Amino acid sequence: MSYLSLKNVSYSYANGYEAVQNMNLDFDLGESAAIIGQNGAGKTTAVKLMNRLLIPTKGEVLVNNLSTKEATTAEISKMIGYVFQNPDDQIFQDTIYKEIAYGLKNQKLGSDVMKNKVEAAAEICGLKESLNEHPYNLPYSKRKFITIAAVLATDPNVIILDEPTAGQDRESTERLGKLISHLANQNKTVITITHDMEFVVREFKRVIVLADKQKRRDASPREIFWDEELLRLSDLKQPFICQLADTLGYKGILTIEELLERDKNETYYN
Amino acid sequence: MSIISLININYTYPLEEKQTIHSLSLDLEKGCVYGLTGANESGKTTICNIIRGFIPELYKGELTGEVMIKGKNINDYNIGDLATIIGYSFQNPFTQLSGVKDTVYEEIAYGMENIGVPRSKMIQKVDEIVKMFQLEDLIDKNPFELSGGQKQRVAIASVVALDPEIIILDEPTSQLDPKSTEDIFEIIQLLKKQGKTILLVEHKVDLLAAYCDEILLISRGELVMQGPVKEILSNPKVVEYGGQLPQVALYFIKKAKANGSSVSQVPLTVQEVYDHLNKDGEV
Numbered sequence A: 001m002s003y004l005s006l007k008n009v010s011y012s013y014a015n016g017y018e019a020v021q022n023m024n025l026d027f028d029l030g031e032s033a034a035i036i037g038q039n040g041a042g043k044t045t046a047v048k049l050m051n052r053l054l055i056p057t058k059g060e061v062l063v064n065n066l067s068t069k070e071a072t073t074a075e076i077s078k079m080i081g082y083v084f085q086n087p088d089d090q091i092f093q094d095t096i097y098k099e100i101a102y103g104l105k106n107q108k109l110g111s112d113v114m115k116n117k118v119e120a121a122a123e124i125c126g127l128k129e130s131l132n133e134h135p136y137n138l139p140y141s142k143r144k145f146i147t148i149a150a151v152l153a154t155d156p157n158v159i160i161l162d163e164p165t166a167g168q169d170r171e172s173t174e175r176l177g178k179l180i181s182h183l184a185n186q187n188k189t190v191i192t193i194t195h196d197m198e199f200v201v202r203e204f205k206r207v208i209v210l211a212d213k214q215k216r217r218d219a220s221p222r223e224i225f226w227d228e229e230l231l232r233l234s235d236l237k238q239p240f241i242c243q244l245a246d247t248l249g250y251k252g253i254l255t256i257e258e259l260l261e262r263d264k265n266e267t268y269y270n
Numbered sequence B: 001m002s003i004i005s006l007i008n009i010n011y012t013y014p015l016e017e018k019q020t021i022h023s024l025s026l027d028l029e030k031g032c033v034y035g036l037t038g039a040n041e042s043g044k045t046t047i048c049n050i051i052r053g054f055i056p057e058l059y060k061g062e063l064t065g066e067v068m069i070k071g072k073n074i075n076d077y078n079i080g081d082l083a084t085i086i087g088y089s090f091q092n093p094f095t096q097l098s099g100v101k102d103t104v105y106e107e108i109a110y111g112m113e114n115i116g117v118p119r120s121k122m123i124q125k126v127d128e129i130v131k132m133f134q135l136e137d138l139i140d141k142n143p144f145e146l147s148g149g150q151k152q153r154v155a156i157a158s159v160v161a162l163d164p165e166i167i168i169l170d171e172p173t174s175q176l177d178p179k180s181t182e183d184i185f186e187i188i189q190l191l192k193k194q195g196k197t198i199l200l201v202e203h204k205v206d207l208l209a210a211y212c213d214e215i216l217l218i219s220r221g222e223l224v225m226q227g228p229v230k231e232i233l234s235n236p237k238v239v240e241y242g243g244q245l246p247q248v249a250l251y252f253i254k255k256a257k258a259n260g261s262s263v264s265q266v267p268l269t270v271q272e273v274y275d276h277l278n279k280d281g282e283v
């Protein structure tokens, strides 16, 4: 029995538009995955169904055997934390400290414990120096980390990151990678939506492709990024190194290191 | 004459102790595409705001130096004229939408409506833009009921619809899927052919390598590197300054190192490698 399952889930918005159609997905604890796919594919809608921001119109979402139809949002959000695509949809407090502490309020923690939790979450998101600042004094890229810290502080088993790589520079993208492996080591499940194909190759062993409201494929990065038909139908592209390898006549390569290994004794370019 | 000139700009945001932009001088030529890149918080958006005049119009603080647009000091323009010359798509697409229109179609027409473009011309232009940005499936939707990436495409389309001579795009592809990202770069190419000048803030250096004329690299509020794409994006110094190199360049640099050979010029894009192989009849 998986910790989190979507069972034949469909969802239509209030205006009647169906954004997710008959989707099946399973996640075990400690099993992370990237979700990729075209704009409008239904990625955000799918993950909002996982933490009960949305409730399926058809089918069922089960978290630890509890259907989101029967559970309360509070029950589900203890288990599943969601970081919004747009951080400004999630930020309401006037200091970063308060923002990170917000989700802990109902836990009746002593002030020391609370402070420790907030600081620990801030530390791993690179915000320790900024706790007393107003969230809107920080740029978009950093505001995203505030919302990640706020979710991490509540310590859910499943953490969903909706496009955390958007607008991040090299250093912040590396920070995100470290954060994801750190969580995976604690047996958390990290589900990450991203359009950064290089990031997917570096950080994930499982990749789920959504296109046109449906799951198209659930496989390893190598299988996904060398399935050119799938990529074309899903508005995706191979990572640049795959494209280069393909041009050089090598199939199945995913990284610079693999390509260097492969052509050690040859010179295609000088 | 350069279409945009910044002359020794220094800027400090209100109530901040640290200066954000240091002695920045810059000349941008008409009809060129400039890739403005660098780490988060290095000052890219601030530079956009200075060129658009939002600093000092909306953000006060301490600004010294001169901004010249088409040879005229920015302070000598009236606000409306400046808005017509310079189109600006904001970094956060969620704040760009007008919030007063019920359909994507009307949203794209909104800017033109405001400046009094005649109805028939407006309809023609919206149709052209819808086609250019492939928004056909979205025109009847409510802008607030779009996915993140869809909102971003609509936001950029609304700016391009106004037909400005200078277009500032602050991270226009941050929420876009790989295909839509390349589509935006293709549109930029098209706008360049129409003689537009484009300042493009972007982290995706692999695409900057393929589509820009020049790279401007910012680090801690200073313009630390500037020059033709080939020259800048093959230089490992970029990484020291908080930027990044294209994957293809990284591969060839590492490969040369492994072979103990020195590299003077590495290819930056897959296309370049492809062309090279074909030229030599190796494929």
Ligand SMILES: Nc1ncnc2c1ncn2[C@@H]1O[C@H](COP(=O)(O)OP(=O)(O)OP(=O)(O)O)[C@@H](O)[C@H]1O
Residues within 6 Å of the ligand: A013, A014, A015, A017, A018, A019, A037, A038, A039, A040, A041, A042, A043, A044, A045, A046, A085, B141, B144, B145, B146, B147, B148, B149, B150, B175, B177
């Ligand atoms: N509140 C809403 N009401 C009606 N339709 C919506 C709403 N939000 C999203 N949609 C539609 O549902 C579809 C899926 O949207 P969703 O936000 O899940 O896409 P996504 O895969 O996350 O895309 P992106 O990569 O652009 O973020 C889109 O066609 C979108 O227009």
Ligand SMILES: Nc1ncnc2c1ncn2[C@@H]1O[C@H](COP(=O)(O)OP(=O)(O)O)[C@@H](O)[C@H]1O
Residues within 6 Å of the ligand: A137, A138, A139, B013, B014, B016, B020, B038, B039, B040, B041, B042, B043, B044, B045, B046, B047, B059
């Ligand atoms: N409204 C503001 N008030 C004070 N400081 C700001 C403001 N906007 C940006 N800054 C600061 O100016 C610096 C440059 O920011 P920005 O131009 O947004 O960088 P970039 O676009 O390169 O990420 C950062 O240190 C940032 O925190």
Ligand SMILES: [Mg+2]
Residues within 6 Å of the ligand: A043, A044, A045, A085, A162, B147, B148, B149
């Ligand atoms: Mg989304």
Ligand SMILES: [Mg+2]
Residues within 6 Å of the ligand: A139, B044, B045, B046, B091, B170
């Ligand atoms: Mg910026």
